[in-house]
Amino acid sequence: MWKWISDTVGPPLGFATTDGMLTKEQVLDFCRLNLAALEKPEVKQRIAEHFKAGEQAAEMTTKVQEEIFSSMGIEPKFGISCLGRVGSVFRNDQEVMMNFMELIGREELACDEAEKPEEFRKKMELMQKMHEQQVAMEEHLKGKSPEERLAFIQNMQRQMQQSKTQTGVGGNNVVSPQEQLHFFQQQYAQSGPSQPSRAASSSDRAQNTSNVVQRR
Structure with a gap:
């Protein structure tokens, strides 16, 4: 799963961002990369295999998020923690909120596709x-x-x-x-x-x- 990320943005250069809050550009870049990842057949397969192994599909989508943050030079755990604050920090920024809500919806669909293919x-x-x-x-x-x-x-x-x-x-x-x-x-x-x-x-x-x- 890491290969498509490194092919897109290159290898990680170290964690330049480890505290504070993600910038608007970082949030938009993250949404773009994550949406692209969820369309990749290999990522869909990894999510499905993770669920078949008895794990939650959402755990694999979180893993994808962490790898994307790492590729962006953002400490993964810090990046994940920032996602919970996007709605409050950028609540008045329509561009950010539309992209972020689109990503949330697509992640939900990715989990449904893995866990409940017929319902999906x-x-x-x-x-x-x-x-x-x-x-x-x-x-x-x-x-x-x-x-x-x-x-x-x-x-x-x-x-x-x-x-x-x-x-x-x-x-x-x-x-x-x-x-x-x-x-x-x-x-x-x-x-x-x-x-x-x-x-x-x-x-x-x-x-x-x-x-x-x-x-x-």
Whole structure:
């Protein structure tokens, strides 16, 4: 697993960063390298083998993180500790937070792929359907006012919460991607192509439906 890292950024030159907090550039570089690593077949295989050996897949993703930090000249344990502070230190930096949340979601998927391959496949299918549905909804909402878009979202949230209450899970205020997809499909079927105001725009929900992935 080390080879792809050394091929990308070269061998470690010693730990230049051992205390304080990672800079914005270091966080962004780390996210870029980690995302690239999780797409490598050899890394996916290592995570899967680690899980089959009776260990947690997350332990191997942490190992990947440590090796990346080492290759960047950052003491691994220090780098890992900094990750827990990214959300507070860079909470107002959209670029950092978007990249960091993307990485978190991709790591969750990597663990799911190793631990629950069938659930992972279904999740990928659902995400693809959600993406297609969002594109369709955005097309239908072209030319609609912000008020009309907001009204649809509020209607969605209200109906979803009513459904949760009726099924005995009303205490959960999170509308899952599965529930959103089902609701959008119902609205689309009711409105048809000629009534776009019944649809929802992906731009209104992109952060909630695409970047956050629940494992369990």
